[in-house]
């Protein structure tokens with residue numbers, strides 16, 4: 233049997249960081265971990281190939297080679313997934329589909345021949361067994377959750393790691409929290425399930441031996457979902473392994489902001505090599521956090537929490553949301569201030585969406601507020617908001633102008649560089665990158681950002697500011713300029729989409745959003761102790 237695994241194209245978004253790739257000389261940020269794991273569960277005698285559309289095109293010849301085409305996709309990949317399904321249908325090849333897009337919306341994909349839904353560790357074996365008997369069914373579902381401690385090592389041999397900027401592994405699935413807009417609890421449950429340290433070390437050894445990636449993403453829903461096991465089990469194993477091998481890569485992951493309440497956990501994570509953290513901050517409005525069930529973010533000063541993480545030695549990427557029922561047009565002002573005063577260089581402001589399978593989706597459906605025929609993308613919501621749509625979209629457009637434009641991301645970069653502790657208190661530091669390898673990246677950054685980009689003055693200003701104030705962070709300043717460039721390109725794309733959306737909507741009588749009065753860094757009482765120490 234010949235199986236072609238196909239990973240659909242990711243649209244341009246904050247998450248794909250696509251504008252940075254030409255500077256980094258890479259095709260995509262992360263390999264398709266789900267499909268590589270599925271590949272490892274197929275019979276060893278089968279022939280398997282994998283095509284990631286983010287790296288290479290899919291030809292009719294590729295499809296013609298295979299007996300079946302396996303696709304895995306998330307919501308945002310819907311357009312590309314549909315196009316692949318059509319192409320396979322035209323060529324008469326059966327499509328086998330899995331992943332969160334199909335698990336939550338299988339009824340919308342009549343062109344798929346077989347659905348391997350929920351977790352493939354459970355639903356793929358019965359499909360393979362039925363296929364062997366010659367009578368494969370249409371749907372394979374399960375309400376059970378897999379023991380990821382039995383999940384095999386992904387088939388890394390199916391891809392060229394050099395195409396990707398980061399490596400990727402997954403330690404746990406599931407999250408103990410109940411944010412009502414999040415599909416993780418529905419898809420993976422509230423009890424995190426973990427791989428063994430031995431599994432993780434085996435996966436890390438693959439990257440250590442076969443790649444020069446500067447960072448590896450732990451693609452967990454919330455790494456600190458089970459603190460006890462993480463502290464007793466994985467982190468000590470990672471620390472031991474890092475001391476033994478001194479790998480060149482750091483780790484990135486997603487955590488909830490209450491990490492900051494656990495000093496021991498932060499210290500262990502730093503020692504283990506974690507540096508980049510994505511945190512869903514969403515808002516600092518307590519009523520909103522209560523409404524959405526995001527209790528772990530409540531009763532804290534968000535700016536202080538972020539500052540603690542920066543001073544500890546973490547680099548924080550923050551996600552924020554507007555469009556909750558408690559929000560008003562004034563919320564756009566407070567969100568812009570919250571982001572700007574955080575010193576989070578890479579911040580994403582999203583419209584609230586209700587993914588299928590979430591409590592929010594159920595509520596919006598019961599209130600008749602779901603927009604039918606919606607396809608997920610960044611510049612539109614699938615719910616009827618509790619404020620006039622045109623004003624909402626106009627205010628959103630004005631706010632992302634503030635968050636993503638280089639004028640503002642430059643200021644955040646300075647704030648972050650001023651307080652970032654680049655020498656965290658660890659026994660085993662991460663070796664400096666091989667500068668020679670990064671000379672082409674530097675050359676491309678100077679050409680594309682420092683010379684061709686309309687915001688090039690911010691490139692030079694940030695480098696100059698860093699030379700004067702924190703010269704040892706010049707490499708981080710360069711990375712910040714690459715992110716500034718990404719954000720501005722994204723702003724241009726989103727602005728165009730938003731303008732089209734706004735033009736479709738009927739005029740509203742209320743006045744447009746005025747320019748907010750921002751709180752300054754001083755008013756937010758965030759000082760920068762490291763800046764004097766250089």
Ligand code: SF4
Pocket residue numbers: 407408409410411414415416417453454488512
């Ligand atoms: S903490 Fe994150 S992963 Fe967990 S439910 Fe909330 S949004 Fe989802």
